[in-house]
Amino acid sequence: MVKKKHDDVVLEKCPTGITGLDEITKGGLPKGRPTLICGSAGSGKTLFAMEFLMRGAMDYGEPGVFMSFEETPEDLAKNFISLGFDINDMMSRGLIATDHVYIDRSEVGETGEYDLEGLFIRLGYAIDSIGAKRVVLDTIETLFSGLSNIHILRTELRRLFKWLKDRGVTAIITGERGEKLLTRYGLEEYVADCVILLDFRIQEQISTRRLRIIKYRGSSHGSDEYPFLIDESGLSILPITSLGLDYPVYKERIATGVPKLDAMLEGKGFYRGSTILVSGTAGTGKTSLAATFAVAACRRGERCLYFAFEESPSQIIRNMGSIGLDLARWVKEGLLQFHSARPSLYGLEMHLLTFHKMINEFNPQVFIVDPISNLSAAGTVTEVKSILTRLIDYLKMKNITTFLTDLTHFIGNLEHTSEEISSLIDTWLLLRDIERNGERNRGLYILKSRGMAHSNQIQEFLLTNQGIGLIDIYTGSGEVLTGSARATQEAGEKATELVRWREVDRRLREQERKKNALEAKIAALRAEFDVETEEVHLIAEEEQKRQAVQVENRLDMAQLRKGKSSAPQVMRSKKKR
Amino acid sequence: MKTVSPGKRKKAKTAATEGIWSLRLYVAGQTRKSTTVFANLKNICDTHLAGKYQIEVIDLLKHPQLAKGDQIIAIPTLVRKLPEPIKTIIGDLANTERVLVGLDIRSV
Numbered sequence: 001m002v003k004k005k006h007d008d009v010v011l012e013k014c015p016t017g018i019t020g021l022d023e024i025t026k027g028g029l030p031k032g033r034p035t036l037i038c039g040s041a042g043s044g045k046t047l048f049a050m051e052f053l054m055r056g057a058m059d060y061g062e063p064g065v066f067m068s069f070e071e072t073p074e075d076l077a078k079n080f081i082s083l084g085f086d087i088n089d090m091m092s093r094g095l096i097a098t099d100h101v102y103i104d105r106s107e108v109g110e111t112g113e114y115d116l117e118g119l120f121i122r123l124g125y126a127i128d129s130i131g132a133k134r135v136v137l138d139t140i141e142t143l144f145s146g147l148s149n150i151h152i153l154r155t156e157l158r159r160l161f162k163w164l165k166d167r168g169v170t171a172i173i174t175g176e177r178g179e180k181l182l183t184r185y186g187l188e189e190y191v192a193d194c195v196i197l198l199d200f201r202i203q204e205q206i207s208t209r210r211l212r213i214i215k216y217r218g219s220s221h222g223s224d225e226y227p228f229l230i231d232e233s234g235l236s237i238l239p240i241t242s243l244g245l246d247y248p249v250y251k252e253r254i255a256t257g258v259p260k261l262d263a264m265l266e267g268k269g270f271y272r273g274s275t276i277l278v279s280g281t282a283g284t285g286k287t288s289l290a291a292t293f294a295v296a297a298c299r300r301g302e303r304c305l306y307f308a309f310e311e312s313p314s315q316i317i318r319n320m321g322s323i324g325l326d327l328a329r330w331v332k333e334g335l336l337q338f339h340s341a342r343p344s345l346y347g348l349e350m351h352l353l354t355f356h357k358m359i360n361e362f363n364p365q366v367f368i369v370d371p372i373s374n375l376s377a378a379g380t381v382t383e384v385k386s387i388l389t390r391l392i393d394y395l396k397m398k399n400i401t402t403f404l405t406d407l408t409h410f411i412g413n414l415e416h417t418s419e420e421i422s423s424l425i426d427t428w429l430l431l432r433d434i435e436r437n438g439e440r441n442r443g444l445y446i447l448k449s450r451g452m453a454h455s456n457q458i459q460e461f462l463l464t465n466q467g468i469g470l471i472d473i474y475t476g477s478g479e480v481l482t483g484s485a486r487a488t489q490e491a492g493e494k495a496t497e498l499v500r501w502r503e504v505d506r507r508l509r510e511q512e513r514k515k516n517a518l519e520a521k522i523a524a525l526r527a528e529f530d531v532e533t534e535e536v537h538l539i540a541e542e543e544q545k546r547q548a549v550q551v552e553n554r555l556d557m558a559q560l561r562k563g564k565s566s567a568p569q570v571m572r573s574k575k576k577r
Numbered sequence: 578m579k580t581v582s583p584g585k586r587k588k589a590k591t592a593a594t595e596g597i598w599s600l601r602l603y604v605a606g607q608t609r610k611s612t613t614v615f616a617n618l619k620n621i622c623d624t625h626l627a628g629k630y631q632i633e634v635i636d637l638l639k640h641p642q643l644a645k646g647d648q649i650i651a652i653p654t655l656v657r658k659l660p661e662p663i664k665t666i667i668g669d670l671a672n673t674e675r676v677l678v679g680l681d682i683r684s685v
Contacts, residue, residue: 109679
């Protein structure tokens with residue numbers, strides 16, 4: 001950081017306007033100094049130089065001179081109109097001046113001493129005519145084949161670069177790549193401030209272009225090889241490796257579009273800005289899950305960018321209609337955008353750039369690639385990983401939720417393909433086939449989900465005309481069952497349960513009956529007992545009566561015998577009932 | 578700078594100027610180099626093309642826009658406009674022999 005600050009103070013930079021270059025050079029080319037662009041034929045040197053001029057003239061108000069040693073201005077104009085650069089128009093507006101320097105040794109004789117003052121005058125004239133701040137010399141080395149006195153030429157080139165510096169113009173000098181040196185004639189010897197190498201190589205029939213800053217005096221810069229692209233909007237460089245892991249994170253959660261899946265993810269769904277991978281074998285419903293997520297995003301009013309590497313947009317729209325997803329509606333409303341391309345159509349870098357460009361243009365909140373595994377057709381595993389790393393870093397920077405699907409193969413471990421990119425993934429859903437009893441069913445589970453307590457259950461994954469459904473899988477009696485097996489098992493279980501309930505019912509009723517019987521018995525005994533008690537009471541009463549009678553009889557007898565006694569009288573009154 | 582042989586115009590290459598050598602010398606400023614090359618050229622012409630030549634000297638410091646037309650890179654440059662085809666020689670013209678070859682004067 002300190003160093004960067006230092007750069008800003010010491011070295012003034014001239015923004016190129018070329019996508020990505022200003023980031024890796026931390027501001028552009030050294031202002032007021034010459035920069036050497038070297039590379040083999042067809043590596044994009046002229047385009048680089050021309051774009052530098054055009055962007056300068058259009059975006060930074062710095063007119064430029066293009067001095068061509070190879071192509072005529074007419075050819076240049078024709079070549080660059082396809083990239084959206086109308087040189088003739090720019091020339092008529094006084095923003096660009098071109099000069100074609102042509103020298104043919106067979107037509108020119110040399111006698112004695114000379115210098116290249118004529119070239120200086122021409123360049124100076126062109127610069128003054130439009131007040132140019134930028135100059136391109138493409139490819140000045142042609143002079144070496146046009147002039148035979150190398151000694152003079154070298155002296156003059158040295159003078160030329162010094163002259164350019166003195167004029168304070170930011171210059172680009174292009175040079176053909178040499179066998180041992182950076183340039184065929186060692187131009188790097190004269191241009192010491194900044195040297196950029198463009199490389200063009202073909203690997204497995206797919207071409208990749210790369211750019212490297214070989215030196216940049218007085219400035220720190222990215223030193224990696226950066227892939228770059230040439231397409232209809234000019235040159236774009238991917239400064240991806242300059243991205244770090246310091247992107248912001250968000251706590252916001254977004255729905256997956258499948259309520260049951262939300263439930264598995266703490267009931268809230270994915271984190272916004274996280275990276276989700278769905279992997280599974282063919283036909284497990286990856287695209288359906290992706291489309292459901294896309295629709296959920298659109299329903300929230302978010303924009304969704306859908307990269308399809310397997311199917312055409314119309315086919316996806318048709319197919320998703322069968323599970324009740326109306327994608328066409330969201331396309332029409334401009335919230336959903338499809339981009340279809342065969343992965344082998346162009347190299348990985350091109351894909352990555354296309355991603356970048358589309359993302360920048362459409363500015364989506366949700367980004368879907370279906371499937372990423374097809375990218376491996378366009379490059380090796382390491383390359384794919386590097387591309388995805390850069391892509392994911394980029395998306396995280398922009399807080400875009402990324403949904404990737406990955407087609408895994410039947411052979412080997414199901415998690416195989418994704419192993420390489422696992423570390424990049426925040427939430428990883430796995431769709432797998434469960435084959436049993438002549439039937440194939442889909443199961444879904446969460447392999448990992450960073451930063452949340454997710455469910456560990458395998459859910460049966462159903463595609464219905466109402467969308468995606470998740471059903472708790474049958475896990476009773478130590479077995480995992482899905483599909484009709486689950487249904488059968490569940491039905492069977494219901495029946496068994498019913499029978500068991502009936503049995504319980506029966507026993508309950510029996511017990512009730514027993515209880516009733518018992519109570520009846522108790523009642524009978526009690527009745528008997530009561531009867532007995534009654535009898536006993538009656539007997540006791542009779543006995544009393546009998547005794548009373550006896551006492552009376554005895555009193556009567558006593559009276560009869562004329563004896564007096566009060567006691568028997570009291571007793572009599574007491575016992576009387 | 579200087580124009581030797583009067584009335585030379587670009588269009589004067591028709592019948593009226595048949596056999597006339599039209600030469601154009603590009604220099605940059607009135608330097609010692611410029612005068613040397615002009616002297617060398619004048620010398621050669623006087624010797625080999627006496628009376629049938631005209632030299633136009635163009636100072637590019639005064640007329641920088643003219644450098645483009647004849648594809649001037651090096652200074653000094655001598656361009657033989659007539660007789661056709663156009664021929665170009667760069668350098669100080671010190672080597673008379675090579676100038677004669679370069680301008681194809683020997684064959685005349």
